[in-house]
Amino acid sequence: MKTLSVDHLLGIKYLKEDDLHLIFETADHFKEVINRPIKKVPSLRDVTIANLFFENSTRTKLSFELAEKRLSADILNFSAAQSSVKKGETLIDTVNNILAMKVDMVVMRHPNPGAAEFLSKNVDACIVNAGDGTHEHPTQALLDAYSIREKFGEVAGKRIVIVGDILHSRVALSNIFALNMLGAEVKICGPKSLLPKHIESLGVKVEPDLKKALRWCDAANMLRVQNERMDKSYFPSIREYTQLYGLTLPLLQSLRKEITILHPGPMNRGVEISSEVADSDQAIILDQVENGVAIRMAVIYLLASKLIKPQA
Amino acid sequence: MPPKLLLNAQQIDILLHRLACQLIEHHGDFSNCVLIGLQPRGVYLLDRLVALLQGEYNINALRQGKLDITFFRDDFRRSEKPHAASSNEMNVPIEGKDIVFIDDVLYTGRSIRAALTAIESYGRPKSIELLNLIDRRFSRDLPIQPDYVGRQIDALQNDKVTVEWTATHKEDAVYLLKDSV
Numbered sequence: 001m002k003t004l005s006v007d008h009l010l011g012i013k014y015l016k017e018d019d020l021h022l023i024f025e026t027a028d029h030f031k032e033v034i035n036r037p038i039k040k041v042p043s044l045r046d047v048t049i050a051n052l053f054f055e056n057s058t059r060t061k062l063s064f065e066l067a068e069k070r071l072s073a074d075i076l077n078f079s080a081a082q083s084s085v086k087k088g089e090t091l092i093d094t095v096n097n098i099l100a101m102k103v104d105m106v107v108m109r110h111p112n113p114g115a116a117e118f119l120s121k122n123v124d125a126c127i128v129n130a131g132d133g134t135h136e137h138p139t140q141a142l143l144d145a146y147s148i149r150e151k152f153g154e155v156a157g158k159r160i161v162i163v164g165d166i167l168h169s170r171v172a173l174s175n176i177f178a179l180n181m182l183g184a185e186v187k188i189c190g191p192k193s194l195l196p197k198h199i200e201s202l203g204v205k206v207e208p209d210l211k212k213a214l215r216w217c218d219a220a221n222m223l224r225v226q227n228e229r230m231d232k233s234y235f236p237s238i239r240e241y242t243q244l245y246g247l248t249l250p251l252l253q254s255l256r257k258e259i260t261i262l263h264p265g266p267m268n269r270g271v272e273i274s275s276e277v278a279d280s281d282q283a284i285i286l287d288q289v290e291n292g293v294a295i296r297m298a299v300i301y302l303l304a305s306k307l308i309k310p311q312a
Numbered sequence: 313m314p315p316k317l318l319l320n321a322q323q324i325d326i327l328l329h330r331l332a333c334q335l336i337e338h339h340g341d342f343s344n345c346v347l348i349g350l351q352p353r354g355v356y357l358l359d360r361l362v363a364l365l366q367g368e369y370n371i372n373a374l375r376q377g378k379l380d381i382t383f384f385r386d387d388f389r390r391s392e393k394p395h396a397a398s399s400n401e402m403n404v405p406i407e408g409k410d411i412v413f414i415d416d417v418l419y420t421g422r423s424i425r426a427a428l429t430a431i432e433s434y435g436r437p438k439s440i441e442l443l444n445l446i447d448r449r450f451s452r453d454l455p456i457q458p459d460y461v462g463r464q465i466d467a468l469q470n471d472k473v474t475v476e477w478t479a480t481h482k483e484d485a486v487y488l489l490k491d492s493v
Contacts, residue, residue, distance in 0.1 A: 002396075041384060305389060305394040
């Protein structure tokens with residue numbers, strides 16, 4: 001069997017196209033596993049994984065935790081709010097203390113971009129990036145691309161538009177890397193103040209008009225406005241944002257074609273996506289959540305296979 | 313050293329007929345029996361036995377499945393490269409059924425150990441038997457023995473026994489590849 005070209009999952013940009021296909025093929029098998037009466041395999045019963053969440057998370061944390069449990073790994077959960085980080089401990093010290101307890105793999109979410117890569121260079125463990133600030137969120141991009149592959153059969157040649165707060169979104173950046181690598185055409189759409197300068201250099205096109213973007217695409221990934229990362233006002237009002245960039249049922253019906261709707265969650269219903277659209281048959285938002293567990297099982301399984309072998 | 317032919321197509325055909333008859337002897341009309349081919353190579357033997365049972369012996373109510381054991385293997389992180397998984401096709405209920413695992417070669421018994429665990433994900437069978445075309449005797453790591461055997465052979469630890477089927481090769485054959493070192 002092929003193996004991943006990397007020893008850590010720090011971001012999509014460090015992966016090769018073959019890695020993505022290997023992860024998807026492995027996830028196909030795990031998706032079958034999690035639909036069995038007994039949804040668990042014993043592969044990682046001698047692997048210990050620490051989930052370090054220095055930033056709030058609901059679905060990513062639960063999804064990783066479930067993926068690890070389905071693989072029979074032992075897990076430690078850590079959130080910054082209840083930890084010695086508040087007492088001034090450095091990241092390396094925190095992680096090395098956890099590794100001293102014989103942990104093999106670290107899944108980390110951190111508010112600082114580059115935190116996962118920094119950690120991979122300074123501690124002796126396999127690192128999985130579960131989101132580092134506004135930088136990357138590789139497993140989200142993998143599950144988004146996997147869901148598109150599941151819906152359309154393949155990602156290559158598909159037209160995908162990413163709508164919303166691209167500037168603050170690690171999901172957008174990882175998605176752009178993954179979709180480009182897989183041969184999709186990518187456009188981004190959002191208020192100019194929320195689009196990074198020179199974004200075209202990543203191989204995407206900008207379409208400021210939501211209706212035109214939706215008419216062009218096969219699938220639209222609706223991102224959340226990340227108020228918590230905004231240090232100033234980027235648009236006049238939520239109401240105006242919704243009017244220009246919110247996806248509503250009348251807008252969807254006016255396209256005269258059926259497009260697929262993705263959302264990485266958490267959704268702000270009534271802001272970037274209306275309830276009718278979120279709950280419609282065209283939305284694959286809950287499929288994304290199910291696929292998230294299979295993708296994370298695949299990533300952890302493939303990385304664990306590269307860990308140092310147990311001694312005789 | 314060139315591979316040594318252990319069984320030719322005609323010999324394999326005779327063995328398949330005998331194995332099919334032994335299955336009929338034990339399971340009658342197969343009303344409570346499920347034949348499970350172990351991925352990847354056991355499914356070729358399963359397909360051949362099913363074709364024989366249906367075509368030559370008019371057993372039409374056969375139930376069958378294909379079980380992949382990759383994630384249940386005991387050598388994860390111990391083999392040089394991880395094993396590639398195959399698909400599971402377990403769309404048949406196994407609760408309370410008499411299962412027959414079908415695999416081409418029985419060697420250390422570790423694959424069967426993994427299969428015994430893997431099958432539990434789908435329910436609790438009444439009983440489990442094992443059918444192998446080739447039994448490499450005196451090479452078991454675990455206390456596992458087959459219930460139906462095509463041919464017992466003696467091979468050294470590093471030798472390889474390969475089974476070729478017309479589905480993937482020119483003709484049915486079993487070869488012994490001696491370790492060249």
